[in-house]
Amino acid sequence: MFSRSVIATARRAAAAQTFKPAARRAFSASIVARASKPHSEQTASAPPANxxxxxxxxxxxxxxxxxxxxxxxxxxxxxxxxxxxxxxxxxxxxEGIDVFDMKPLDASRMGTMENPIIAKSFGEEHYVGCTGYPADSHVTVWLTLSRTRPIERCTECGNVIKMDYVGPEHSHHDAPEDAKTMADFVKQEYWYN
Known part of the structure; x- marks a missing residue:
């Protein structure tokens, strides 16, 4: 039994030694690009001189x-x-400025129609995920806010969120038209403002 394991180990060691240079070699490639014109004549932008x-x-x-x-x-x-x-x-x-304002929305209270949770947006549409009040009380429900329909209510908890458009006045208005929902068929006097 002992001699058999010694022979097997010796075979593995011999095989490993034979293939060691090929198997452990790092594979890499280098590409050298040569321009037809000298670098000073190329039109690529250069870093600012200062x-x-x-x-x-x-x-x-x-x-x-x-x-x-x-x-x-x-x-x-x-x-x-x-x-x-x-x-x-x-x-x-x-400069220490979060240009996309990635902070979470106010979850310390429940948004109501009179006092909704405000979500600032630079775009025509803004997607907000509601996790309920108190926070994480239900799975995330995604609400679509737009300039034409800035207020939405979560169907799970009733939390109200309002989009505050802070983008440029001369925007493209390339957002798709809002899809028809049951709210579009309610009498106008019952609409929320």
Whole structure:
């Protein structure tokens, strides 16, 4: 019995030694890109000469949300390569501003028609998840708020949430038309304002 296990171990060791260089070798590849023009003639944007980037307060429109890119031969940082909304978020975080206001809504009270829970929105539509009052008393019920229908009531607990539009006045109005619900067939004098 002893000799059999020693022989099996020796075979495994010999096989492992034979395949060790091939099996443990790291697989990697390198790609080198060569431009047809010298780098000075290429049209790629260069980082600002003074090393300064626009701050959040200096952003006036979408054209200000393009990163300068990395220096040739280096790996770009998030700040150097980010564009659009991602760049806006990074610039805000650098200044300690949460541009998307990701804090949870007020859950210390039940929203009513006279005193609803306010959800600020920059867009035409805003989706809010209600977990009930007190918090987490039912599964999440998703409510769709829009500029044309800013108030919604949770069907599970009755919590009322109202959208407060804080976006630009000249928005695209590209949100789809609200779907018909039973509330659309109720007499207008019973509608909530």
């Amino acid at each position: 090393g300064q980037y626009k701050t959040l307060s200096e952003v006036k429109g979408p054209e200000d949300l393009f990163g300068p890119g990395a220096k040739p031969g280096t790996v770009p940082t998030d700040l150097e390569q980010a564009t659009g909304i991602e760049r806006l978020e990074i610039l805000g975080k650098m």
